[in-house]
Amino acid sequence: MGKKREMNDEELHFLGIKVVYKDLVDKGYEVLNVRKEEDVDPQILARKDEQMLFIVVRTARFPDMGVLKPRTAARVTMHANKHKAICYFASVGIANAEGETDEEMGKPEVDGEYYINYKGLQSFPQ
Structure with missing residues (x-):
């Protein structure tokens, strides 16, 4: 079996989005749109109880x-205000579970x- 390839930044970003997407669906949110591009904010548009997120x-x-x-945060907040949406931030950390050193885990x-290190959604601005 050959050596696996390290994830590039885009693949890492998309894995983080998938983690958040699954959490939202599991909690009953309606996910309306997902954008995986790193330079597009917000990445996820969702709704729960008629509230846009x-x-x-x-x-x-x-x-x-x-x-x-x-x-x-400021740019997304301005955009969200126009749509009466609430802003949330999802911070995700990913480690290689097969790594034996901090360098390999990174x-x-x-x-x-x-x-996966993910503690849920954090509202902003606070």
């Missing part, structure tokens, strides 16, 4: 977590096993 997802490699930059592989 704009969800920004950021994903990082172990030991880091995704970070919401103030400029992105290199998740395509079709590998992962440890």
